[in-house]
Amino acid sequence: MVATLSIVEGTQPSRLLESAGTQEEKAAALANHTATLQRSLDALRAAWQGGAADAAIATADADLANQRALHAKLINYASALRYGGVNLDPLRSQILAMATQARALGGFVADDGTVTGHDTLSVMSPALATAYTTSLKTMLSWFTRIDDTVAESLRTGDAVPQTPAPTPRWDEDALYDGDPKGSDVNQDGIGDCYLVATMSAIANADPQWIRDRISYDPHTGMFDVTLWDGHEWRHIPVTQADIDANIAAKGASGVDGATPELTNPNAPLWPAVLESAYARMKAPGQGIEGIESGLTPPALEALTGNNGDWIIPATEWMTPSQHIDSRIAEALAGNQPVMLSTSVLTGGVSGLSAQHVYPVEAIAGTGSDATVTLRNPWGPDDGPPLITARLGDLIGTNPLGGIGLGPTGMINIGRLGA
Known part of the structure; x- marks a missing residue:
């Protein structure tokens, strides 16, 4: 059974990390106790000979073997719990944030992750709803897979399979094709030329300045963009859903094109990430459609700290x-x-x-x-x-x-x- 939004919301994956710590403490204490017994057994072998000694040593060896098996299980339990906490907690946060954002854009979000437009005034177009549905359902299937893996390991006591956590669709490797370039920008469906032209000009002038604005967290699949809000530098989170929404709305990257022939799925993603972050800061809850029309000085200030x-x-x-x-x-x-x-x-x-x-x-x-x-x-x-x-x-x-x-x-x- 695939997890639903209500199931995900009701979970507390962070508690798994607490349990993992408890299991690790028990395993460490058992390891110390086993080591003490092993030293005692070694001393017994050296000092006591005969039939009675052999029987006592055999019993002690069996007890030590049982304790080592128990220690291995405790280590496996702790590993499984930690795997679950590290992967499920950020995934839960991202799923719930994605659903909240879809609702803020006027979408109706079903418990299975299906998104539809809520009314005629909704920003949630059919294409945008499809993008959100795909992202949410993919995240829910990831949550289910990781949860099932943890549950099976706890049931059997076996080591958690050493498979990598699910890979988000958009990651650090998608950001650039070499150094950021002015030609990476490709304005399509959004009238924010003031912003994308400024992004292009900065990339042309100093590619490293663009790189310094963006970081990526592989554990959460989220991008972090540093922008000036007029008072201080702020860290703006950009989710996988933000990127999908940007592409569905035909934003600033070449990943989406005006026609299928002009679409390049391998085009650098950084313009979409910056554009999405700017929209989150300047027009929260409205998507990139909320930043249409404007002047270059505010965009320049957000990206550089001054309006030039x-x-x-x-x-x-x-x-x-x-x-x-x-x-x-x-x-x-x-x-x-x-x-x-x-x-x-x-x-x-x-x-x-x-x-x-x-x-x-x-x-x-x-x-x-x-x-x-x-x-x-x-x-x-x-x-x-x-x-x-x-x-x-x-x-x-x-x-x-x-x-x-x-x-x-x-x-x-x-x-x-x-």
């Missing part, structure tokens, strides 16, 4: 000392992220979309004729991933059109390590 420097090209005619070309060049040379946000104007720049955010990956040349390379966070799903444009066309340098009144609404330059 801002350049508003529309004011260039008043403040020509902004030196936009050199500031972009210096930032990129100093391994700092640079994001360019477009306004409602596209200015006829080929491939550029209005009210969109692009990581700036390179700049060549100086002044208005400098060539800027932008990466589209949409990735290969919509148009070329890289766009090159003249800086003057991006910021608007044509006096007849209004100096600074071009496609670029803002340029946000990060300050990693500041």
